[in-house]
Amino acid sequence: MSERHLTFTLNGERREASAETRTHLADFLRHGLGLTGTHVGCEHGVCGACTVIVDGAPVRSCLMLAVQIDGCTVETVEGLATGGQLSPLQQAFADHHGLQCGFCTPGMLMTLEAFLRVTPSPTQQDVRIAISGNTCRCTGYQGIVEAALTAAAAKGSRP
Amino acid sequence: MSARYFGAAVTRVEDPRLLTGRGRYVDDSEFPGMLHAAFVRASVAHGRIRSVDTGEASGMPGVVAIYTMADFAGIAQGQMPPMAPHPLLPTPITYHPLAVEEVRHVGEAIAIVLADDRARAEDAAAAVSLDIEELPAVADAVLASKAGAPRADSKRPSNIAATMKAGFSDCGAVFAKADHVLTERFDIHRGGCHSMECRGVVASVDPHSDVLTLSTSSQSPYMVRRHLATYLNRDESQIHIMTPDVGGGFGPKANVYPEEFAVALAALKTARPVKWIEDRQEHFVATTQQRGQVWTLDVAFDHDGRMRAIRGHCVHDNGAYAPYGLILPATALASFPGPYALEALDLTIDVVLTNLVPTSPVRGACRPNAAFLLERLADRIARHLGIDRQEVRRRSFVRADQMPYSTGMKARDGSPISYDSGDYIAALDLVLHKIDASGFQARRAAAAKRGKLLGLGIASCVEDTGLGPFEGASVRVTPAGKVVVSTGASSQGQGHRTALAQIAADALGVDLNDVRVETADTSKFPLGMSTIASRIAVTAGSSVELASQKVRAKAIAFASHKLEVGEQDLELEGGAVRVKGVPGLNVSLSEISRTLAGNVGMSLPGAMEPDLAATAYFNSTALTFAYGANACEVEIDPETGDVRVVRYVVVHDCGKLINPLIVDGQIRGGVVHGIGNALFERMIYDEAGQPLTTTYADYLLPLASEMPPIEIHHMETPSPRNPIGVKGAGEGGTIPAAACVISAVENALGSNAPFIHLHPISPQQVMKWLELSGSAAQA
Numbered sequence: 001m002s003e004r005h006l007t008f009t010l011n012g013e014r015r016e017a018s019a020e021t022r023t024h025l026a027d028f029l030r031h032g033l034g035l036t037g038t039h040v041g042c043e044h045g046v047c048g049a050c051t052v053i054v055d056g057a058p059v060r061s062c063l064m065l066a067v068q069i070d071g072c073t074v075e076t077v078e079g080l081a082t083g084g085q086l087s088p089l090q091q092a093f094a095d096h097h098g099l100q101c102g103f104c105t106p107g108m109l110m111t112l113e114a115f116l117r118v119t120p121s122p123t124q125q126d127v128r129i130a131i132s133g134n135t136c137r138c139t140g141y142q143g144i145v146e147a148a149l150t151a152a153a154a155k156g157s158r159p
Numbered sequence: 160m161s162a163r164y165f166g167a168a169v170t171r172v173e174d175p176r177l178l179t180g181r182g183r184y185v186d187d188s189e190f191p192g193m194l195h196a197a198f199v200r201a202s203v204a205h206g207r208i209r210s211v212d213t214g215e216a217s218g219m220p221g222v223v224a225i226y227t228m229a230d231f232a233g234i235a236q237g238q239m240p241p242m243a244p245h246p247l248l249p250t251p252i253t254y255h256p257l258a259v260e261e262v263r264h265v266g267e268a269i270a271i272v273l274a275d276d277r278a279r280a281e282d283a284a285a286a287v288s289l290d291i292e293e294l295p296a297v298a299d300a301v302l303a304s305k306a307g308a309p310r311a312d313s314k315r316p317s318n319i320a321a322t323m324k325a326g327f328s329d330c331g332a333v334f335a336k337a338d339h340v341l342t343e344r345f346d347i348h349r350g351g352c353h354s355m356e357c358r359g360v361v362a363s364v365d366p367h368s369d370v371l372t373l374s375t376s377s378q379s380p381y382m383v384r385r386h387l388a389t390y391l392n393r394d395e396s397q398i399h400i401m402t403p404d405v406g407g408g409f410g411p412k413a414n415v416y417p418e419e420f421a422v423a424l425a426a427l428k429t430a431r432p433v434k435w436i437e438d439r440q441e442h443f444v445a446t447t448q449q450r451g452q453v454w455t456l457d458v459a460f461d462h463d464g465r466m467r468a469i470r471g472h473c474v475h476d477n478g479a480y481a482p483y484g485l486i487l488p489a490t491a492l493a494s495f496p497g498p499y500a501l502e503a504l505d506l507t508i509d510v511v512l513t514n515l516v517p518t519s520p521v522r523g524a525c526r527p528n529a530a531f532l533l534e535r536l537a538d539r540i541a542r543h544l545g546i547d548r549q550e551v552r553r554r555s556f557v558r559a560d561q562m563p564y565s566t567g568m569k570a571r572d573g574s575p576i577s578y579d580s581g582d583y584i585a586a587l588d589l590v591l592h593k594i595d596a597s598g599f600q601a602r603r604a605a606a607a608k609r610g611k612l613l614g615l616g617i618a619s620c621v622e623d624t625g626l627g628p629f630e631g632a633s634v635r636v637t638p639a640g641k642v643v644v645s646t647g648a649s650s651q652g653q654g655h656r657t658a659l660a661q662i663a664a665d666a667l668g669v670d671l672n673d674v675r676v677e678t679a680d681t682s683k684f685p686l687g688m689s690t691i692a693s694r695i696a697v698t699a700g701s702s703v704e705l706a707s708q709k710v711r712a713k714a715i716a717f718a719s720h721k722l723e724v725g726e727q728d729l730e731l732e733g734g735a736v737r738v739k740g741v742p743g744l745n746v747s748l749s750e751i752s753r754t755l756a757g758n759v760g761m762s763l764p765g766a767m768e769p770d771l772a773a774t775a776y777f778n779s780t781a782l783t784f785a786y787g788a789n790a791c792e793v794e795i796d797p798e799t800g801d802v803r804v805v806r807y808v809v810v811h812d813c814g815k816l817i818n819p820l821i822v823d824g825q826i827r828g829g830v831v832h833g834i835g836n837a838l839f840e841r842m843i844y845d846e847a848g849q850p851l852t853t854t855y856a857d858y859l860l861p862l863a864s865e866m867p868p869i870e871i872h873h874m875e876t877p878s879p880r881n882p883i884g885v886k887g888a889g890e891g892g893t894i895p896a897a898a899c900v901i902s903a904v905e906n907a908l909g910s911n912a913p914f915i916h917l918h919p920i921s922p923q924q925v926m927k928w929l930e931l932s933g934s935a936a937q938a
Binding site for chain 1: 181892
């Protein structure tokens, strides 16, 4: 199998690594780099559990090849909390019971993280549509939606 | 005990880890020298294995070994042990870890490929050449139950694996005297489970101790240990099972699977760690599914709508194997008569083998089926008599003054089933009030102006919870004064660590953050059952309470001895035993623990037993009964047949709430699962047993964009059957939800609509009903 050398920025840090050309980004992050926070739920791009942010846009890391991140900026769930402090969105998930088994959670967080950056004041329906590509079997979505709205409101209230 | 935490909506101790990517699921573990497994699976639903040619695959890059069952002959052979033996199944219908001679459903594992990474294992699995002589298959349980149908298992004389009966009193006599009798046929579709984490297992053998360790995404780790020990002829002490974080269970992960055995056998054979992680396509063809049943029911009722008796027959689609015995059909029967005070009941279920992946409980097991049947019959009676649906229920439900109420049915162990407490009519009244049923006609008229058909649905249910025999817990105060709770009860995301910590923290007067809960590691706690059937709050929760109270009593006895104060004057608070009303006079739990850990040659104070710790098992000798009443509104677009659930209100009573945040989450998730069953989730097979829905492009799961906000109201009737007054809450959301949605759809379609006897429904089906009922023209 042919390998390629990659240079990229991961959660704010410059990284170099090599990956087989056929390896998808989720497997590369999980097994190549040991960042197991990103989860694989369906491997055909529907469930959204593997969502990460590449160059600012949420992507399905099971549908993207690892070699495509050469030169890119990649953000994963491991990069959300800073200095041991949960991000406002993460804290809102805890406060609103936006997770149960936690398996879809990293994908939900990354989808919403990217969404809230471009939609600072969403309606409930906006949030529901934003996560309509992420499947959760545990929560019935309501806690997740409430968490996103709370995080957005908290952000909006800051000067 | 001061209830500081019990009943409070405290946020979960599990969350910070899971929110920051520090969860540890089975696939997250890595071991040096680990091999990755992929399975070679049957591509036909029924066939005789002529040969398995591994020649080409064996030589492929990275491939270490390819095994069929014959290769394991020196370690173990034969069928897997039955998980729940039943006298009606004298010959267990269980898998071999890898298929021998015959395959009976698409997806059955035939060979295991081991390679140095998963991709290479899959490459090689695809290169294994199977020669399978195809045999006639049956993919439809009703067809399979008929004489002359192809046999799903060529070694069994009939596709009817068992015929089960349940009921009470003389149905014939009640039917003879009833004012009315109606007969309806119901078709409840087989759906999948789809925990977001598929199954997975990592097996390894420690060369020094010869202990076989499995980290498995199981709801039943102790069952895995017991059955693996039996199968391998090993002592249980030589098998260690643990469940790490598990990404959802919902029932299917309660089974002991052939893949778990095959991976364990491969680890024993290679003496290397072996990991297998199920992918989603495998989940569609190899993880158990459920709910496929066809019922014909007669219902007898009076002029005023009072439901008096039900009799009928069910064809239960069992699938190709019965790893969990007859649990599923037995649960379908035991879920009758629901909230209805029937005079007689007479049910028969034919458990039918088909060439499809086996069925087993999924979130509610067959309780949602029973709720669908009973609630549909109640609606049917109302329409027949031209009275309000709620009146049928009000006149037919078990009343609060009848509690405890003996239903006439028997539990699995043969004991009579009796509902412990509750007020089913009050729950119905409350939900109708909360959804503003009296304002519905105005809302319907407003919707009609927008060209939409609005419908109101109602459904009630009773849920047996707290299934025995037991769960246990040990509670130990460490020398640092922290509390460690260990239980055999596994967790798949329900928040057990938080809920159990709440109970222990209150009993011992410590901060919640000072309690750590360990779940389902067979090396840490000796016995456990399964996290199924909404039983953990009752069984494990009560055992934590009992063990904590023993620890508390010991701490008080110690402090009484040391401080020379009567026990009645002592209390536990702030991590210490304190003299009531005397600030500063106390002895810390930390000091008691350190003292009871002993010093060499020194006696323990008061000749007490060592260690500030205790173990207790709660033996659940009688079921607890949660219940609920749901109401929802759906809006139908008559131009497309699209059905949207626009409001959903739940009234739920699971006794004392340990943590309302967690209970609400369980209920909401369950409701959405039930809405999925009603409107979206469809597992389609062709006549030859080939699954046609094996991706999420074909099999539709409920998504946030289609789900309504779900409003929850609690009633709190404590159960008298356990020390903390709780009832289970894991499935109460799902059980009535499909019935509630379908009731609303039928209501939206109008009085001329056909009786809806099935789910899931589709927009195409709705368009046909609209045409038949003329409702489209009315909108």
